[in-house]
Structures are given as structure tokens and as C-alpha cells.
Amino acid sequence: MGKQILLKNIDVPGLADFQVYRKLGGYTAVEKALKTLSPDQITEEVKKSGLKGRGGAGFPTGMKWSFIDKQSEKAKYLVCNYDESEPGTFKDRHIGKLNPHQLIEGMILGSYALGANTAYIYIRGELFYVLKILEKAIQEAYKNGFLGENILGTGYSLDLYCHPGAGAYICGEETALLESLEGKRGNPRIKPPFPAIVGLYGSPTVVNNVETIAALPWIVKNGYEAYAAIGIGNSKGTKLISACGHINKPGIYEIELGLPVEEFIYSDEYCGGIRNGNKLKAVVAGGSSVPILPASLILKTAAGEPRLMSYESLAEGGFQTGTMLGSGGFIVMDHTTCIVKNLLTFARFYRHESCGQCSPCREGTSWMEKILTRIENGQGTMKDIDLLVDIAKHVEGNTICPLGDAAAWPVASAIRHFREEFEEHVKLQKCPF
């Protein structure tokens, strides 16, 4: 097992309790930051640590913070994106449920760095039971002087609140999330302006993923060098990988970035191999949106190098032969899996979750689901396969937010790597599985 930053204490009984968390060194990063570091120093630490946004886009966190308009007279906001909804991704639920104070401590650090006096945790409505755990922990933090007026006598004040969503994947897109937090439909905004300039209530705002924020206490406590020393290339630190599908040990694993994919899938420390001794067929490595790869290309790059769990290595070869680390939602399929049917469930998901604002996405996701349904049911034609590729091409890059791309990439990549399986459905006029 590599270095554990986020999950180190996750099995400690009662960790969600303030006293237990505190005894393990909890909130010492807040003490250090508020008493000895300036907000800009914290931003610098985070920049130099190389921490990237862990929600999927992988944008450098410190850089995102540095865009905030500090001169603005308006209030600044930090908003935690807890709208975890990307199929295959279930890591954030784990943090809030078992270690809520780690997230709260990170929220205090981030808010202090940004000059925010109010912060929100936007959590998907389905996870109300986690919201309640978080709210209880927030009350404890208030009671112990880590939230509220004049924290630790430093003059810095922060209010932190939870806000439930109500069932909409699109609200994981940061501007849709802000619309939703304002009590509106989750329609993404046109960017620019970016939230750092015009965000929540028109004020400078940063939106960060749960896992990103939960890494902050460790970085502040141990310094950026210690964090940047973990990982490989520009993939610094650790990443939570939520592994599911046809593996012996589904679950949430904290890996040091750079771990070989093969070790992750087959080692007993991680996924423990494929169920029933079956053969690996394909992997969706970073949540449903990223390109699917066949076994040969997920274990090794096209150039024959071992594929590593890192931003760069997974992307090696571009979309022709590579994929993305994304959210770390690692979906494994064995040789009994129908790629067309799996893709159909994704296509239905994106059709259901499209907000309907941009016509390429609203219409395209619906057509892709319809065509995949007829291919899966044995009523498709060879032309349908090319039509799918064509639709995906016209959705990609033609929408306000990345949901269009997220819907197009799985379709394009499944046909790129498993075209013969689509053709078999057409030839046999039924699903061969």
C-alpha cells in the first residue's frame, strides 16, 4: 500500500466525532494556517504542491484559486462540489460519511486562502444521510471554535452550510451547480466569465471537489514538498480510485499516482483480479465519460510501455489509444460483458441527465440512445454504426458545458475499439451475449 493521505485514519472507530478526529491531529492545519500563514502563502503552498482538481477535469487547484478577484469588494465564496454522480465514481461519499471533519478542515483552509467568510457544501440530494453527518460535524466545529466568528481569536470568521441538490448529474458542472445553489434549474452558464470573477450571486467564487478539499489539511500540515514528492511527472500526490464492476474486491483505494494499472487490477492489495478467474475485456478508467479501452490498451500503451495510473500515462496516445484519469471511477468489465449494452446504459444516462439547453446535446443524446437500443435489440443496420460516430462527432465540442463531450466520448471510443461487436449485433440481428 502506498502513502495514505486521505484514508489514513478512515478505519478508526468514531472518526466522524470531533474529539476522535482532533486526537489524531485534526484541525492542527487550521491552527497552523490561521496563526502563522497568510492567505497568499496557503495559495502558494497549494500551487507548488501540484494538487489538481480531483472531480474529473484535473485543473491545477492553486491556479484556480489564483484567478479569484481579490480586489473585488463583493463577498468571496468557496463551494464544495459534492454532487458526486459520474457513473463509476463513489469516493466522495466515503469521505463525508466516515471522515467529515477532514472535509470541514479543508473548507476552512480553502476559505481562509480565498478570503471567503461564507462557504457551502453542495451535496447531491440522494446523499441526505451524508448531509446529516456533515451537519452534525459542522455543529461540533462551531462549538469548538473552528467555525463562526473570530476563529481561534485570529479575527477570521467563517460560516459553513450544507445545501442539498435534488437529482441532477448536470449540477456537478460548476456553473450549473451555482445556478442550482441559487435555487434555479441546473442550466450551465456560458463561460467566460468564470466563477472566479462572476460566481455565486455574481461574486468571486471557487468550486472544488470533495477529494481536492480533503487533501488540503495534509498539504498545509506537511508542506508542499512532501506532497509533491509523491506521484510521478505532473501527477502529484495520491488519488482515490473507486473500483467497481467485475473485480474480486470492489471498493475505494488511495493510490500514489503512478501505480501500474496492471498492479491495481490484479494485486490483492487493490482490485484482487477479475471475478471467477475470468478474462479482462475492457476498462473505463475515469468515470463513464472517459473513453473505454480494451484490455490490451489499458495494461500497456500503444507503444508497449506499462500503463500507469496517472494523468499523463492514461492519456498517452490521445483518444486513439488512450483515455483519461477523470474522476477515478474505475469500471472493469470481464469477457462476458456486452460492450453495446453497457454503452446503452451510459447513453440512457446522458440522455436523462442532459439539461436540454443546447440542441446538439439534447437531441444527440436522445438519438444515440435510440440507435443503440435498436442495435442491441437486433434491429440495427451497418449504417447505424456510422451514424452513431457521426452524431457523436457533432455533439462533441458544440455545447456550452462538457456534458456533450461526456456523452459523445463513450460512444466514439466503444465503436473505435469494439466495432466488430456492434457489427455482430447487426449481422446476427440479436445481442450475441
Place this chain on the structure above:
Amino acid sequence: MQDKNNIPEFNRETLDLVNQIIKRYPQGRQKSALLPVLHIAQSENSGWLSPEMMDYVASLLDIQPIEVYEVASFYSMYNLKPVGNCVIEVCQTGPCWLNGAEQILSHFETRLGIKPGETTPDGKFTLKTVECLAACGNAPVIQVGTEYHENLTPSKVDKLLEQWKSENKKSHTNPYL
């Protein structure tokens, strides 16, 4: 014209909760409380949002009724039609499908004698399919109110149904309480 008898009203305790939620947002931004308040309103109205209930929420937040309708119709957790006492939501997305979600759904269909979107004639159960519940490591997964039930098998489904029948399960409890 609205029938005056149909106008809903929260009790004191619920109103206190609503006011406490409104205070979480800056002054003049009380519309931000719409999503949480709709969750509460739905739980107070047998699990669905009637036009009367939505109008009442609009009056509580001092916004136009249309601002409530357009939001309530956007988010999949809000029901705009009456539902049974116990709403069973079965995840159908990739990772759950890979682990037998179709078998779980068809088992519910057989045991309840209804299809997704339908309610049993006795009004006890509504069956729904939903998209990813973000619990893929424990697939297949269902949600009932604020509860998740994970790693489901047909025999686990049987046990749950038996339990819910005997306790007259209601899934629409106030999620904050």
C-alpha cells in the same frame, strides 16, 4: 380558483426549520432555499409536490409560483404526481447493470406486480428506475427515501419487501429530521 381547504400549511416546527434554512443564504437570496424547502414540502405532502404545495412554497420564499414549477420539474427527485407510501428507486446505470440490476428490477416487478413508474393498487409501493446513485462498488443498489440498500440479491429483496409490508413503510419522511 383555489379551494381554500386545499391550501397546505407547515406546522410551527417545520416553519422554524424552513426559516433556519433561509438564514443560511444572504439577505434577498432566500430563493436559494428552494431545493431544500421543496424536499421538506414533498415529505409533508405524501411524497409529491402538488400545485397547491408549490404555490405555498413560493409564498414562503416570496418568489413567483413559476419559479417553483420550473425548478420542481427539472430535478428528478421531485415527484409531480402522487406516489405510493414507499417509493423504491432501482439504479440501472452501467456499474449496477454489470452486477445484475436488471434481475433486481424484474424481481421487484414480479413481487409487486407493477412496472417502473407504477404504484401498487393498495397505494403501498411505487417502483422507479433511477440513474447512478454513486454507490457502484456495492452494486446493485436501490434507494428508499434517505436509505441506501446495497449489494442486493433477490433474496435480500424478498426480506426487505416483507419488512416494509409489515411496518407499512413510508419513504417520504422529512429528510432533515
